[in-house]
Amino acid sequence: MSDESKIERHTIAVLVDNEAGVLARVIGLFSGRGYNIESLTVAEVDQAEHTSRITVVTVGTPMVIEQIKAQLDRLVPVHKVVDLTVETKAVEREMALIKVSGSGEKRVEALRLSDAFRARVIDTTHNSFVFEVTGAPDKIDAFIGLMRPLGLVDVSRTGVVAIARGPEAM
Amino acid sequence: MAAQELTGAEIVIKALVDQGVDTIFGYPGGAVLPIYDALFQQNKIRHILVRHEQGAVHAAEGYARSTGKPGVVLVTSGPGATNAVTGLTDALMDSIPLVCLTGQVATHLIGNDAFQECDTVGITRPCTKHNWLVNSAKELTRVMHEAFYVATNGRPGPVVIDIPKDVQFQKAEYVGPQNVVHKTYRPKVKGDVEAIKAAVDLIATAKKPIFYTGGGIINSGPLASQLLREFVKLTGFPITSTLMGLGAFPASDKQWLGMLGMHGTYEANNAMHDCDVMINIGARFDDRVTGRIDAFAPNSKKIHIDIDASSINKIIHVDVGIIGDAAHVLEDMIRIWKAKAVKIDKAALADWWKEIDGWRGRRSLDYKKSDEIIKPQYAVQRLHELTKDRDTYITTEVGQHQMWAAQHFHFEKPNHWMTSGGLGTMGYGLPAAVGVQIAHPDALVIDIAGEASVQMTMQEISTAVQFMLPIKIFILNNEYMGMVRQWQELLHGGRYSHSYSESLPDFVKLAEAYGAVGIRATKPGELDEKIRQMIDVKAPVIFDCVVDKFENCYPMIPSGAAHNEMILGDDAEGATVTEAGKMLV
Numbered sequence: 001m002s003d004e005s006k007i008e009r010h011t012i013a014v015l016v017d018n019e020a021g022v023l024a025r026v027i028g029l030f031s032g033r034g035y036n037i038e039s040l041t042v043a044e045v046d047q048a049e050h051t052s053r054i055t056v057v058t059v060g061t062p063m064v065i066e067q068i069k070a071q072l073d074r075l076v077p078v079h080k081v082v083d084l085t086v087e088t089k090a091v092e093r094e095m096a097l098i099k100v101s102g103s104g105e106k107r108v109e110a111l112r113l114s115d116a117f118r119a120r121v122i123d124t125t126h127n128s129f130v131f132e133v134t135g136a137p138d139k140i141d142a143f144i145g146l147m148r149p150l151g152l153v154d155v156s157r158t159g160v161v162a163i164a165r166g167p168e169a170m
Numbered sequence: 171m172a173a174q175e176l177t178g179a180e181i182v183i184k185a186l187v188d189q190g191v192d193t194i195f196g197y198p199g200g201a202v203l204p205i206y207d208a209l210f211q212q213n214k215i216r217h218i219l220v221r222h223e224q225g226a227v228h229a230a231e232g233y234a235r236s237t238g239k240p241g242v243v244l245v246t247s248g249p250g251a252t253n254a255v256t257g258l259t260d261a262l263m264d265s266i267p268l269v270c271l272t273g274q275v276a277t278h279l280i281g282n283d284a285f286q287e288c289d290t291v292g293i294t295r296p297c298t299k300h301n302w303l304v305n306s307a308k309e310l311t312r313v314m315h316e317a318f319y320v321a322t323n324g325r326p327g328p329v330v331i332d333i334p335k336d337v338q339f340q341k342a343e344y345v346g347p348q349n350v351v352h353k354t355y356r357p358k359v360k361g362d363v364e365a366i367k368a369a370v371d372l373i374a375t376a377k378k379p380i381f382y383t384g385g386g387i388i389n390s391g392p393l394a395s396q397l398l399r400e401f402v403k404l405t406g407f408p409i410t411s412t413l414m415g416l417g418a419f420p421a422s423d424k425q426w427l428g429m430l431g432m433h434g435t436y437e438a439n440n441a442m443h444d445c446d447v448m449i450n451i452g453a454r455f456d457d458r459v460t461g462r463i464d465a466f467a468p469n470s471k472k473i474h475i476d477i478d479a480s481s482i483n484k485i486i487h488v489d490v491g492i493i494g495d496a497a498h499v500l501e502d503m504i505r506i507w508k509a510k511a512v513k514i515d516k517a518a519l520a521d522w523w524k525e526i527d528g529w530r531g532r533r534s535l536d537y538k539k540s541d542e543i544i545k546p547q548y549a550v551q552r553l554h555e556l557t558k559d560r561d562t563y564i565t566t567e568v569g570q571h572q573m574w575a576a577q578h579f580h581f582e583k584p585n586h587w588m589t590s591g592g593l594g595t596m597g598y599g600l601p602a603a604v605g606v607q608i609a610h611p612d613a614l615v616i617d618i619a620g621e622a623s624v625q626m627t628m629q630e631i632s633t634a635v636q637f638m639l640p641i642k643i644f645i646l647n648n649e650y651m652g653m654v655r656q657w658q659e660l661l662h663g664g665r666y667s668h669s670y671s672e673s674l675p676d677f678v679k680l681a682e683a684y685g686a687v688g689i690r691a692t693k694p695g696e697l698d699e700k701i702r703q704m705i706d707v708k709a710p711v712i713f714d715c716v717v718d719k720f721e722n723c724y725p726m727i728p729s730g731a732a733h734n735e736m737i738l739g740d741d742a743e744g745a746t747v748t749e750a751g752k753m754l755v
Contacts, residue, residue, distance in 0.1 A: 017354055020303065021291060032296050063483060070480035076300040076320055076355050 009038070009059050010085040011092060011162045012069065013170055017077040018044050018052040025075050026054055035060060035068050039094075039137075039159035051079065053170075057137075057160050082170045084162045092162040096140045101128040102151030110150040117143045128153075178307040178338040179208040182271065185314035187214045188347050191242050193233065193608055194218070195226040199246025200286060201273025204338035206244075218608060218637060221629035223250050225601035227257020227328075228627070231266045232605030235588045236563055238391055240267040240321050241605065247273045248286030251332075252293065256595060258328045259297040263592025264414060265389055267326035269317050270298075276336040277305060290332045299327030304334070307342035315350035324357025325478040326389055357477065361494030361502060369449075369473045369490045370506050376447035377518035378525075379407045382430065382459075385414030385591070386452015386476060388584045390496040394418070395584045397500035398451065404507060406519060408526055410438035412453045413576055414591045421580035427526065428535070431459040432727050433573040436534035436736060437526050439725075442467055443733035444525070450474045452496045455485040456592070457754075465732030475499045534725045534738055535577050544694050546571065546646045546717040550578040550618065553644060556701050561613040562586065565602040567623030568594045570652035570723045575618040597626030600643060604630055607639040614642070614705060621647040621714075622671050628680075634710040635685040642704055644713045645677060648721070656722045661752055681712035690714040729754035 016022045023042055030037050038057040045053045058068055065083070073081045084090035098119070100110045107127070114121065114131050117139070123130035133143050137160055144155060164170060176184060182205050186194070195218045198206045209217055220226040223245045230241025245254050251272040261268045275284040291303045300320050302313045313331055321329045373379065381402055387394045395418045402409050402425055409419050410430040419426055428435035430442055442448070448470045453459065455474075460466045463485065472488040474481070475496060482491035492499055537547045550571075564579055565588040566572040572589055581587050588606060590598035599617040607615040617624070624645055634641050646652075654669040678688030687707050691700040691714070704711050724739035730751025 021295065021301075024292070025295060028296055063487070067480060067484055070482075070484075074324075074478060074480055079354050 004063060005061060007059055007061060008065060008085075009057065010065050010083055011055065011057050011090060011160060012072070013082045013084055013162060014054040014056065014072055015079040015170060016052050016054060016075075017079065018050040019077055022052070022077050023054070025077070026056070026072065029071055029075065030058075030068075033067075033071065035064065039157075041159040041161050055159070055161050080170060082164070084164060089165050090162045091165060092136055092160050093134060094137050094140055094158055094160050095132065095134045096144070096155060096157040097122070098131045098133060098144060098147060098152065099128060099154035100131065100147050100151045101153045103127045106150045110147060113143075113146050113150075119143065174344065175341040176344050177204065177208070178310050178333065178340050178342065179204040181307065181310045181342065181344050182314065182333070182338070183208045183212055183215065184344055185311060185347070186242065189315070189318045190239070191215060194242040194244050195220055195229045195233070195605065196244030197223050197226060197246065197250060199250050199273060201247035201275060201335050202244060202250075202271075202338075204335065205271070205273070205333075217244070218604070218633065220601065220604075220633050222627065223253035224256050224597065225604070225627050225630040225633065227254050227261065227268065227270065228595075228598050228601035229605035229608070229630070229633075230268050230270075231257065231261050231264075231598075232565060232588050232602030233609045234266050234268060234605075235388075235602075236585050236606045237609045238585065240269055240318060243268060243270040245270070245272055246286065247275055247290065248288045250286075251288060251290040255293060255297055256593075258294055258330065260590055260593040260595045260598065261328040262297050262299065264590065265326050265385060266328065267321040268328035269321050270328060270330045272330055272332045273338075274303065274332045274334040277334045278336070280334065290330065294330045297328075298330050301330035301332065303332045304337055307337050307340035310337065310342065311345045312350050315345075315347040316352050318347070319350075319352050320355055323355070358493050359477070359495040359498050361475065361492040361499035363502065365490055365492045366499060366502050367506055369492060370503060370510060370512065372447055372471055372473060372490060373405070373449060374510075374512045374514060376407075377515055378444060378446040378522045379405070379449065379519075380441050380445040380447075381407055381409035381449045381451065382411070382442065382453055383409065383415045383418055383451045384412040384453025386496050387415055387418040390452065392584060394452075394495075394497035394500060397497055397504060401500055401504050401507070404504065405514060407449075408441055408523070410434070410442065412456065412459055412591070413589060415453060416576060416587045417581035417584045420582045422582060429576050431456075432461070433577065433723055433725065434727075435577075436532045436725055436738065437529035439727065439733040439736055440529045441526055445470045448472045450476075450488070451500070452476060454481045457485075460486065461727045462730055462732045467733070532738070534736070537721070537739055540718070541694060544691065544697060544715060544717045546574050546648065546721055547578050548694060549646060549697060549715050549717060550574045552697050553616065553618070553701060554579045556698065557614055557616070557705065560705075561610070563588070563606045563610060563613055563615045565589065565599040565606060565615070565617045567599040567617070567619045568596045569620045569623060569654075570648075570656065570721075571618055571620040571623075571646040573653075573723045574646070579618070596623035600624055600627050600641075601630045601633075603641040603643070604633050604637075604639055607634070607641050608637070615640075616642045616644050619643055619645045620652060621645050621649065621674060621677070622651040631681070631684045631686055631710055631712065638709070640708050640710055642711045642713060644704070645715060646717050647674075647677070647714055648717050648719045649674060650719060653723070659722070660728065677712050677714035681710075684710075686710040686712055688712050688714065690716065692716045
């Protein structure tokens with residue numbers, strides 16, 4: 001067994017019936033039992049089956065992570081719980097919309113850096129940009145860090161979505 | 171021919187009948203009037219009118235726990251639903267199958283702060299196993315049948331169905347239970363065979379083994395108790411149980427060590443602490459049982475059988491976890507045990523028993539006897555002695571009297587002991603006794619109560635009178651919230667802050683005012699005769715047993731201590747609790 005007191009970060013995918021209140025059940029489970037949510041995304045993934053996929057990034061000791069999975073799994077509308085950090089090598093992506101205001105040198109520098117991050121400009125005025133940037137969460141963190149001294153004014157992030165590599169479904 | 175269309179209210183009744191329900195506990199109100207109207211026009215389901223919705227839920231719990239069938243509750247919207255919350259939480263903590271139907275304001279009013287509106291599914295989400303808000307009568311049959319399936323399968327628990335008033339009037343097609351299959355919920359009942367084999371191999375090596383069993387055995391059904399008895403006999407190992415599991419193994423058996431935990435016996439707790447192999451079946455390492463976690467059975471390998479995967483490794487790391495129903499796993503375990511022709515270390519086991527007998531010799535449940543004043547332990551002992559040859563069911567409230575009942579009333583059969591374990595709900599016992607008596611009209615049903623707890627739901631004696639339920643409320647009256655007083659004595663320097671019950675009612679007169687029978691005993695010499703009198707009365711009785719005001723409940727593991735650091739009754743003076751322990755409940 002790994003170090004019991006070490007705090008680990010796990011990305012967990014939860015396939016649920018898209019019924020009223022299902023998200024409240026998941027969130028209530030985390031708050032009620034004192035677990036952490038670093039990010040959470042949810043959307044319907046199969047209209048015919050009415051299933052939604054929740055991707056939750058959480059931190060805790062190995063024992064707490066196991067508890068979180070077991071607790072999620074026993075919620076009645078949950079079809080499946082997969083720990084993408086442990087069971088598979090997963091790819092993780094997050095998208096952010098980032099607004100930078102300013103003019104002159106800083107504005108030019110922001111645009112130059114956005115190119116290095118393959119960010120797209122999706123709105124602009126004479127003294128602002130809105131960038132769309134996609135990538136692993138630390139890439140987005142890095143981009144936001146670079147924009148801060150250049151006039152960062154607003155950030156909107158989707159939270160992590162993740163999927164396992166290889167041919168198999170979850 | 172097109173299928174018959176029924177109103178939502180009629181669908182509710184028909185689904186209940188098809189689910190085998192014969193009794194429901196409830197209280198009417200505006201948002202459930204159509205269902206009450208449908209109830210009025212049929213005679214298959216009996217409705218027990220309670221005096222408060224909390225009482226309805228506890229009565230349904232008593233019914234469920236004494237029969238193994240789900241209990242059913244019907245209450246109105248708003249305050250009806252919020253009053254039920256304590257009972258629902260109680261049932262969730264103790265894994266009791268309940269289906270609670272709540273009325274809701276009409277769908278077009280939801281969210282408008284309408285009269286007697288509350289967000290019932292929101293409020294009850296964390297205190298139910300699952301809940302539903304039914305938006306149209308079309309969904310109602312499916313939800314009704316799913317609710318029974320969810321409440322009773324896997325780890326049992328309470329569910330809520332919130333039914334808006336307009337849905338109760340709407341017409342829709344009714345579908346029988348055989349045609350409803352839940353989309354996702356498939357609890358695992360068979361244990362993994364490899365894990366069971368590993369458990370058997372581990373048990374075979376044991377030199378100081380112990381069975382530690384819990385409410386999971388009771389919930390699994392009578393077969394689990396039977397198989398447990400068989401396996402315990404087969405091994406010759408000692409067995410202890412949690413509060414919730416009492417009765418699964420007969421207390422008169424010589425392998426029985428008594429209850430474990432905070433107020434468990436010296437032999438049970440010491441055997442837990444010193445064991446080398448622990449076999450946990452259907453218990454959940456609750457904090458009342460484990461004491462200090464890092465000193466819990468420090469030299470043991472642990473096997474944990476539980477139907478709920480989230481119970482395994484939640485609090486205590488175990489070596490072999492088996493997810494499954496107790497009866498199924500025990501059946502496989504016994505089969506594998508026999509097939510392997512396991513030879514246990516008989517010499518080591520004999521030594522182990524010798525050690526246990528030494529602890530037994532400490533007689534940890536003994537107390538100072540008195541001819542002058544009724545000792546509460548003595549009252550429970552006499553109650554047991556005078557009722558043990560009858561079909562007796564015991565419920566309790568919460569506190570000292572509950573622990574004395576667990577220690578001194580010895581249970582031989584499952585489903586005969588109903589107590590609020592997890593939530594510790596004062597006021598549980600009286601309404602629970604109502605539910606038990608409804609299910610077992612000819613049995614002797616006794617609520618061993620405290621004078622503080624029983625006043626929390628005292629109004630349900632009126633229910634007992636109305637339905638001619640001869641329940642016996644046996645109050646160990648010490649005029650204190652005894653367990654609070656005991657903790658204040660031990661932890662707070664004897665400053666008895668608000669734990670004395672001033673202005674107690676005259677319980678004999680109170681009984682008479684309700685139309686029940688009141689009996690009072692104040693001297694040990696008159697106790698037997700008065701108890702016999704109580705048993706013979708074919709009516710509800712409130713028995714005011716006036717006991718020693720300052721008796722404490724021992725043995726006790728103080729908060730934050732280990733199993734082998736028990737305080738015993740005869741050396742309790744000067745007992746202290748660590749600063750860390752004071753922080754614990």
